[in-house]
Amino acid sequence: MFYRIKEFGCKPTVRIYNHLLDALLGESENRYHMIDAVYENMNGEGLEPNVFTYNILLKALCKNGKLNAACKLLVGLCGNVAEAVAVCDRMEKDCFCPLNVTAYSTLVHGFAKAGDLQGASEVWNRMVNCEVQPHVVVYTPMVDVLCKNSMLDQAYRLIDNMVADGCPPNVVIFITFIKGLCHGGRVRWAMHVVDQMQRYGCLPDTRTYNELLDGLFSVNEFRKACELIRELEERKVELNLVTYNTFMYGFSSHGKEEWVLQVLGRMFVNGVKPDAITVNVIIYAYSKLGKVRTAIQFLERITAGKELCPDIIAHTSLLWGICNSLGIEEAIVYLNKMLNKGIFPNIATWDGLVRGFC
DNA sequence: TTAGGGTTAG
DSSP states (O other): OHHHHHHTTOOOOHHHHHHHHHHHHHSSSOOHHHHHHHHHHHHHTTOOOOHHHHHHHHHHHHHTTOHHHHHHHHHTOOOSSSHHHHHHHHHHHHOOOOOOHHHHHHHHHHHHHTTOHHHHHHHHHHHHHTTOOOOHHHHHHHHHHHHHTTOHHHHHHHHHHHHHTTOOOOHHHHHHHHHHHHHTTOHHHHHHHHHHGGGGTOOOOHHHHHHHHHHHHHTTOHHHHHHHHHHHHHTTOOOOHHHHHHHHHHHHTTTOHHHHHHHHHHHHHTTOOOOHHHHHHHHHHHHHHTOHHHHHHHHHHHHHHSSOOOOHHHHHHHHHHHHHHTOHHHHHHHHHHHHHTTOOOOHHHHHHHHHHHO
16 A cells, blocks of 8 residues: 555655554554564654554554553563564654553553453553543543442542542443442432432433443333333434343343234334344244244344344354254254354353253 | 543343
């Protein structure tokens, strides 16, 4: 590509190199060896990496779980033992850009995702000591990691202090907190927060209610979940694909499979198209109801439409249903059909089949 | 839109 740019008499810029780095690092396959070539090319052009280059690398390190390398980059203590660290070395030599709030938020997010409160706190403290002003994007992963470590009161206090710190909370940070509360079994508190967040000027949206709905089902509060849906419909709050999937999964996982099909009907009436998760929940519900023939027909219809491609989860549920309703011989026949179509079983599929034998 | 945060399934 760079040769083509030069053919037109143009010189690649740092911005173009950054785009290339971001693209290489965004791929699932490890492309660190190519990054070296990109760097050499940059140097050959007399271009210096900038703060964007630095943060693109940090993002990739965090995304790949190379938090130690990312931290070494942060404190300027790169070694040379791993490929990531080698890249850090290069960065340390070439780029003396001070870290900005984006870099810190990337790191805090990396630690939060791993549930590492100590790592996230160290980065946070470093940021504060370096007099970098945090904003809501850095606060959000801190709330997340506090919740993951069952420090719900501290998470709430952090949000509450944001206003005094001149950084008002937004809907995203409340969604993060509500999710943390629900995962911690504190669904009543989560409901209270949904009411309370409006005092901070944040209006609960569909994503907020989806989290709450998921939480209500997780503590078997079916009635409250139904009341919530009814209330949202009355208030004309948009119910999206995730809302319906959450609702259907909530019913199917608590033995109320007939209700799943009613919700599916409402979903179609409201013009919301199903996705792979919807298909899985429906197949699971039909299988649990013993309506295996209907499940097979449903799956065939979906496959014929070519809009959706049922995955191994849907097929595993169906196999499990066939085992229970039609017997293991029929399940083996279906398994062979799957294999012929190039759909290969995983450990959960075999687990279901083995149980069918017992 | 050159870099940073949030949702559902066996």
